[in-house]
Amino acid sequence: MAVQRAFGIAGPAGLLIAGIALLIVVERDGVQASQMGDWPAPFGITLVADLLSAIMVVLGGLVGTAAAVYSLATVDKRRARYGYYSLFNLLLMGVSGAFLTGDIFNMFVWFEVMLISSFVLVALGGERPQIEGAVKYVSLNLVASALFLTGAGLIYAMAGSLNIADLSQRIPELESQGLVTAVSMLFLVAFGIKAAAFPLYFWLPASYHTPPSDVSALFSGLLTKVGVYALIRVFSLIFVQDVGITHTIILSIAGLTMLSGVLGAIAQFDFRRILSFHIVSQIGYMLMGLGLFTPLGLAGGIFYLVHHILVKTALFLVSGAVRQLHGTLSLQSLGGLYRSQPLLAILFAASAASLAGIPPLSGFIAKFVLVRAGLAAESYVIVGVALLVSLLTVFSMTKIWTEVFWKPAPPGQDNVVTPVPVSRMKMAYLLLPTATLVLLSVMLGIGAGPALDLAQRAAEQLLNPAEYVEAVLGARP
Amino acid sequence: MEALLGVVIGALFASGFFLLLRRRLGHLIIGIGLLTNATNLLVFVASGISRGGAPLIAADASTPPAGSADPLPQALVLTAIVIGFGVLAFFMALAYRAFRSVGTDELDTLITTDRLEGDVRMAASRLASIAQEWAPDVRRTNASSSGEADQ
Numbered sequence: 001m002a003v004q005r006a007f008g009i010a011g012p013a014g015l016l017i018a019g020i021a022l023l024i025v026v027e028r029d030g031v032q033a034s035q036m037g038d039w040p041a042p043f044g045i046t047l048v049a050d051l052l053s054a055i056m057v058v059l060g061g062l063v064g065t066a067a068a069v070y071s072l073a074t075v076d077k078r079r080a081r082y083g084y085y086s087l088f089n090l091l092l093m094g095v096s097g098a099f100l101t102g103d104i105f106n107m108f109v110w111f112e113v114m115l116i117s118s119f120v121l122v123a124l125g126g127e128r129p130q131i132e133g134a135v136k137y138v139s140l141n142l143v144a145s146a147l148f149l150t151g152a153g154l155i156y157a158m159a160g161s162l163n164i165a166d167l168s169q170r171i172p173e174l175e176s177q178g179l180v181t182a183v184s185m186l187f188l189v190a191f192g193i194k195a196a197a198f199p200l201y202f203w204l205p206a207s208y209h210t211p212p213s214d215v216s217a218l219f220s221g222l223l224t225k226v227g228v229y230a231l232i233r234v235f236s237l238i239f240v241q242d243v244g245i246t247h248t249i250i251l252s253i254a255g256l257t258m259l260s261g262v263l264g265a266i267a268q269f270d271f272r273r274i275l276s277f278h279i280v281s282q283i284g285y286m287l288m289g290l291g292l293f294t295p296l297g298l299a300g301g302i303f304y305l306v307h308h309i310l311v312k313t314a315l316f317l318v319s320g321a322v323r324q325l326h327g328t329l330s331l332q333s334l335g336g337l338y339r340s341q342p343l344l345a346i347l348f349a350a351s352a353a354s355l356a357g358i359p360p361l362s363g364f365i366a367k368f369v370l371v372r373a374g375l376a377a378e379s380y381v382i383v384g385v386a387l388l389v390s391l392l393t394v395f396s397m398t399k400i401w402t403e404v405f406w407k408p409a410p411p412g413q414d415n416v417v418t419p420v421p422v423s424r425m426k427m428a429y430l431l432l433p434t435a436t437l438v439l440l441s442v443m444l445g446i447g448a449g450p451a452l453d454l455a456q457r458a459a460e461q462l463l464n465p466a467e468y469v470e471a472v473l474g475a476r477p
Numbered sequence: 478m479e480a481l482l483g484v485v486i487g488a489l490f491a492s493g494f495f496l497l498l499r500r501r502l503g504h505l506i507i508g509i510g511l512l513t514n515a516t517n518l519l520v521f522v523a524s525g526i527s528r529g530g531a532p533l534i535a536a537d538a539s540t541p542p543a544g545s546a547d548p549l550p551q552a553l554v555l556t557a558i559v560i561g562f563g564v565l566a567f568f569m570a571l572a573y574r575a576f577r578s579v580g581t582d583e584l585d586t587l588i589t590t591d592r593l594e595g596d597v598r599m600a601a602s603r604l605a606s607i608a609q610e611w612a613p614d615v616r617r618t619n620a621s622s623s624g625e626a627d628q
Contacts, residue, residue, distance in 0.1 A: 105553055112560045119567055128578045132587045135575050138568055139505055143497065145564075146512045149557055153520035156550065160524075 001080055005072060008085030012068045015092055016061030023054040027454070031461065031471035033102065041473045042166040048102035050468055051458035052302060056099040056229055059309045062440075063221035064092045066433035070317055071214040073429035074324065079124055079212075087124070090117040091218070098226050102472055104152045104162045107230065111148065111194070115141055118223060121215045122207060133210030140203040144193035151186035155238075158183070165472035168237045168465050177241050184239035184246055191234070195227025197287060198257035201280045205264060208279070209272040209329075213320025216272065220279055221313035225305060228286045232301070235290060236462040243293055251291030255382050258284030258389040265396045271319045271329040271404065274396055275312070278355065281389055282308050288370055288386065292377050298459035300369035303452055307354070307362040307444060314351040314437040318344060321430040322404065331400065336409030343431060345405045350438050352397040354445065357390045362445035369452065482522050489515035502572050502582035509568065513561035521554045 026032055026049050036045040049057070068088065075084050094114030101107045119141075123134040156162055158179060159170045171180055189200070196204040204224070208216050231250075239246055261281025268274045286308070289301015321344055322337065323329050338345045354361035357368075367390055374383040444451055461467060489511050496508025529546030576582055 105556075109556065109560070112564065116564060116567065119564075119571070123571055123574070126574065126578075129589065131571070131575045131578050132589060134571055135502070135584075135587060138571060139497075139509060142509050142564060142568065143512065146509075146516045149516045150519055153516070153523045153550075153553070156520070156553075157523035162549075 001077065004080055004085045008071070008088060009065070009068045011085075011089040012061055012064030012092055014061075015096060016058065016065050019054065019058035019061040019096075022049055023051075023058050026051055026054040031467050033471040042161055042163045045106045046102035046163060046165070046472050047100045048165070048468065048472055049100055050461050050471075051454065052229070052232065052462060053099045055302070055306065055454070055458060056225070057096050059225075059306060060092060060095050060099065060222060062437075063218060063309060063313050064088070066313060066317070066437055067214050067218040067221070069429060069433045070217065070320070073426040074212060074214045074320060082124060084121070084124060087117045087121050088218070091121065091222075095222050095226055099229060102164050104155065104164060104167070106162075108145070108148055108152055111145065111226070111230075114223070114226065115145065118219065122211050122219075124215075125212060127210075129210045133207030136203045137207040140193055140200075144190045147186055147193075148190035151183055151190060154183045154186070163472065164233070164237055165465070165469040168469060169473075171238055172241060180239065181242045181245055184235070184242075185249075187234050187239070188231070188246070188249070191227045191231045192253070193227075194224065195231060195283055195287075196224045196257075196280050197227075197253050197283055198260050198280075201257065201261070201283075204280055205273060205276040208276040209270065213272075213316060213323055217313050217316035217320060220275070220316050221309045224279060224283060225309060228283060228290075228305060231287070232290050232298075232462065236293075236298070237465050237468065247291050247293045250287055251379065251382055254284045254287035254291050255385045256284075257281065257287060258385055262389045262392040262396070266392065266399075268396075269331045271322065271331060271334070271400060272316070274400060275315055275319060278393065278396070279312060281393070282312070282355075284389070285367070285370060285386065288374070288382055291382070292370075292373050292379065293463075294373055294377050295456065295459050295463055296369065296376060297373035298462055299452065299456040300366060300373050302455040302458050303362075303369060303448075304366040306451070306455070307366045307441060310437050310441040310444065311351045311354050311363065314347065314434050314441065315355065317430070317434040317437070318348045318351070321434065324426075324430060331403040333410060334404045335407045336405075338405040340409075343435075347431070347434050347438050348405065349401065350442060352401060354441050356394040356397050358394075360445050362441045362448070365445055365448040365452065478526050479522060482518065482526070486515050486518050486522070489518065500584045502575065502584060505584065506565070506569055506572055510565055513557075513565065517554050517557050517561065520557060521550055524550045 022032070031048065031050045033041075033046055033048045035041060036047060038044070068085075071084070071088070091114055094110050094112075094117060097110035098107055098114060101110055119134065119138050122137055123130055152162065155167065158174060158176075159167055161167055161170055174180060193200040193203075208219060210216075211219075235246060235250065258281045261277050261279070261284060265274045265277035265281065268277060282304070285304050286301045289297045289299075289304060292298075319329060321341075322334065325337075325341065326334060328334065350361070354363040357363040357366070367386065371383050371386060374380075374386065493508045493510075493512035493515055496504045496511065499505070499508070524547040527544075527546055529544050530542065532541040532545040532548045534541050572582075575587065579586055
């Protein structure tokens with residue numbers, strides 16, 4: 001048990017350190033590529049790290065470490081014995097593999113590594129709501145995988161390659177561009193399901209609130225973002241022939257995702273389900289950056305991705321701490337936490353305000369950049385939707401705030417569980433990672449200059465794939 | 478041969494999706510199984526079916542001899558079959574657990590996590606308390622029944 005815990009923390013922490021080292025190298029020397037098994041580029045499997053991948057790996061390590069420390073307080077003996085920590089690390093491996101791979105089929109394999117460990121993590125514990133959530137989660141993700149593989153097969157049939165850099169060279173030379181666009185739609189649907197974009201997001205609010213909070217924090221921070229990452233990667237390197245069609249579709253999907261997610265959240269009265277619906281609505285903002293497909297838009301999308309991973313994980317960790325303390329997450333039976341847990345309340349307030357986009361927090365900068373990019377691209381509808389959704393976000397964050405933290409604790413209702421005594425040590429495990437994430441997101445808001453700079457350079461790398469292609473194919477001996 | 482396989486793949490996809498839309502857990506599993514296999518076949522056919530020789534490169538050459546088969550789709554399919562098999566096995570175990578804990582394989586019964594039941598009750602009690610505040614002399618039974626009417 002102690003050994004498992006030690007490795008469970010050492011794994012993500014090592015990933016975080018390696019990720020930071022990678023980011024520093026990529027930032028200094030440009031795109032890095034490495035050929036697995038020493039097969040030259042288009043034939044073997046390539047691992048590539050450009051700025052976007054490196055940023056994502058760092059975030060993966062960060063969220064992983066936070067959730068691992070947090071789980072010291074929440075994981076019981078039974079889940080640990082059934083391999084919680086090993087699955088946790090396996091999941092992180094799949095996620096970082098998907099971020100770093102430069103090969104479409106290899107990406108499929110990493111997705112499956114990530115999915116199978118997430119399947120088990122969702123169901124581990126075996127309570128009825130968990131099993132119900134898991135059935136929905138598993139079946140929709142399996143359909144997405146099948147579609148993804150179909151797309152990969154078709155693209156191999158057309159272009160004769162699966163290497164992303166090689167594909168970005170070969171696709172423009174193909175005659176039947178209509179077919180390419182059709183296949184790109186398969187990828188859009190497959191990754192759209194994984195990223196929980198409209199109208200394919202229904203599995204997310206149905207399953208993310210069922211597993212224990214450590215798991216749902218990890219999922220909310222990373223899994224859907226892998227889908228967004230894959231969309232950005234594929235629609236900036238491979239499918240850029242017909243931007244008028246594909247990226248307009250992405251843009252309208254983005255708007256609908258934002259709107260339907262936030263409207264779903266308004267109807268809910270459960271802490272974590274509100275948060276789950278907000279994940280959906282935030283995915284819309286990231287897709288908006290991709291849909292605009294301008295340097296500023298993509299930079300905004302990437303900045304939003306970073307901001308969202310930090311803040312959303314922090315919010316889920318807060319909800320988990322509330323559940324540890326009170327045994328419930330229903331807004332009606334909670335209350336008075338501002339008085340009993342002022343630190344927790346402050347952490348929630350800071351991240352909720354950041355999520356809604358109140359200056360000077362990171363969410364404000366992210367939305368500001370996106371809105372400016374939208375205005376510059378003269379897509380006024382999406383800008384209007386983005387602003388409206390952010391107003392509605394304030395509304396539902398206020399709902400949680402007043403119900404959970406401000407209103408006096410509901411007296412003597414029969415469904416109130418008496419607060420479970422939580423030891424000081426456990427409380428530290430609960431609060432430390434949350435506080436770190438919140439602090440980082442506040443710093444991201446205040447020191448936005450350098451971060452935005454980095455995001456802009458990442459966006460430029462995406463829009464000019466020459467460097468990426470050269471790093472992969474030019475490395476031929 | 479390819480045309481025939483194309484029809485088979487199409488039929489597999491169609492029946493897979495049809496089964497996905499059914500309301501039984503068992504049908505769902507079979508549907509996903511068919512879907513995975515349709516995909517595998519599609520990847521297999523992707524580079525065309527040919528009676529080529531083994532793509533072995535002679536010691537003094539750098540490319541395989543002409544007319545040899547494309548080895549890549551086969552490697553891909555092998556990987557995909559293994560993955561699909563493993564995932565499907567997990568899904569069957571999960572479905573069995575779901576059947577054990579719910580007691581039926583009707584997918585429509587798996588909605589307890591989506592319900593808003595408690596929340597409707599909460600809204601009703603809120604309305605009742607607001608009614609109490611505005612019209613304190615109205616009898617409590619009236620207030621609660623008006624709350625229920627507003628559900």
